[in-house]
Amino acid sequence: MARLLAAIVVVLATGALTAWLVASVIGPGLFHEHMVRAGVGDHDAAVLHAEEAFRDASTVSLALATAAAALASAAVSLVLARRIGRSLAAVSDAAARVGAGDYAHRVPAPGLGREFDDLAASFNTMGDRLHEADRLRARLLADVAHELRTPVATLAGYVEAVEDGVQTMDATTIAVLREQTVRLTRLAEDLAAVTRAEAGDVALDRAAVAPAELLDAAAAAVRERAAAAGVAVVVVPAAGVPPVLADRTRAAQVLDNLLTNAVRHTPAGGTVTLSARPGDGTVAIDVADTGEGIGATHLLHVFERFYRVDTARDRGRGGAGIGLAISRALALAHGGDLVASSPGPGGGSTFTLTLPTA
Ligand SMILES: Nc1ncnc2c1ncn2[C@@H]1O[C@H](COP(=O)(O)OP(=O)(O)OP(=O)(O)O)[C@@H](O)[C@H]1O
Ligand SMILES: [Mg+2]
Known part of the structure; x- marks a missing residue:
């Protein structure tokens, strides 16, 4: 002044x-x-x-x-x-x-011309971002606490029962204890993996890989589990598709997550189909199943950490809801993408992993 x-x-x-x-x-x-x-x-x-x-x-x-x-x-x-x-x-x-x-506080547009309005708008965008980050952080902590509670409670309950002599330390008890410790270990590993991947802290060992090789290896890894569940795994030949620039192990990890999900969400008698098609400087790999499908509202959220369509049932099937978050972060780290589509419940789902060509 x-x-x-x-x-x-x-x-x-x-x-x-x-x-x-x-x-x-x-x-x-x-x-x-x-x-x-x-x-x-x-x-x-x-x-x-x-x-x-x-x-x-x-x-x-x-x-x-x-x-x-x-x-x-x-x-x-x-x-x-x-x-x-x-x-x-x-x-x-x-x-x-x-x-x-x-974080919810906003500034009104001052009406003093474009520069001032831009300043206010940028400030408000920053506020939105901080608000969202804070909300996610709070939810993440709540989710982690929730995920820890069940296995820890089961472990504590069994140990107490053994101490009181209500339960004997037989093979069944040991199996239950082991299952819960495995679940806790996996949760810890997944959390570390998703944090690293989302922070862009993954060392990718990239090389030219033929998509057909990725598809065959991924199908072979899941075939036994799929057969046990009565689900067929079909690989569409991808001979003409150009090679992609990818870290073989990481790409295999993404495909394994997608296939595991597809088999888990497809009833006996269904089919999971793996195929690859060339795009514009990219190759799209589709993992399509004839299973439960995903409703439109859930489709928007399945890539979020800990998101499960049917929380109780999906947890029962062994999932913490982190697989797709890790997979998507890995796809992005490759300079690719991972998207989901589904016509809705009962219509099956298709997950498409895009990778850049070599
Ligand atoms: N092929 C599919 N068909 C139907 N629903 C699916 C499919 N893939 C994923 N989903 C839904 O998306 C949710 C998130 O998947 P995600 O892989 O992230 O977690 P999860 O499989 O439950 O657990 P995790 O992968 O950590 O073991 C699943 O719980 C499931 O509800
Ligand atoms: Mg999964």
Whole structure:
């Protein structure tokens, strides 16, 4: 505010000084010259009067103009400074509140032109992001706690029962204890993997790989489990499809996650089909099943950590809901993508992994 006023004072002072110089030094000379050229004698009383009148008129009009300009600019700068000050105060107040953890606080558009509106919009976008990150962090912690509770409670219950002599340490008990420890170990591993993958902290050992090789290896790894569940695994020959640039182990991990899901969500008698097709600088690998399908609302969320369509049932089937989050992060790390589509419940699902060509 003070700086703006000082700048205006400098501008006004420069303008007034210039005007005064012109009016008192250059103007009278010019006027005198014109009077003489008009044929009036050099020292006539009329000339002296006219010149004095000219000087007075110039001085008064310049003084008035300068005063009016000073008043107008003071008024304009006061109004501007107030409005800018108010908008900046709103932004700094909002920054302080967001800094203190009130992520939902927003600044209104100041209506002072594009730059200020952009500043407010960027600030609000930052607020949205922080709010979302905070929400996800809170949910992640709640989910982890929830996932830990069941196996830990089962372990504690069994140990207590053995201590009390209600349960003997037989093969069944040991199997239950082992299953829960395996589940806890897997949860810890998956959490570490998804955190690393989502932070982009995965070292990829990329090389040209023929898609047909990836499909065959992935199908071979799951075939036995699928057969036990009465699900057929079909690989569509991908001989003509160009090689992809991928880390073989990581790509296999993604396909294994997709196939495990597909087999798990397809009733006996169904089929899981693996195929590859060339795209624009990419190759798309489809894992399609004839199983349960996924409703449109769930489709938006299946890649989120811990998201399961049927929480109780899916957990019962051994899933923590992290597989697709890891898979998608790995696909993105490759410069590819992983998307899901389904016509809805009962219609089967297709997961498409895109990888760049070599
Ligand atoms: N092929 C599929 N058909 C129907 N639903 C699926 C399919 N694949 C995934 N889903 C749904 O998406 C959810 C998330 O899958 P995701 O692989 O992330 O977790 P999960 O398989 O339950 O657990 P995890 O992979 O960590 O063992 C699943 O719980 C399931 O509800
Ligand atoms: Mg899974």
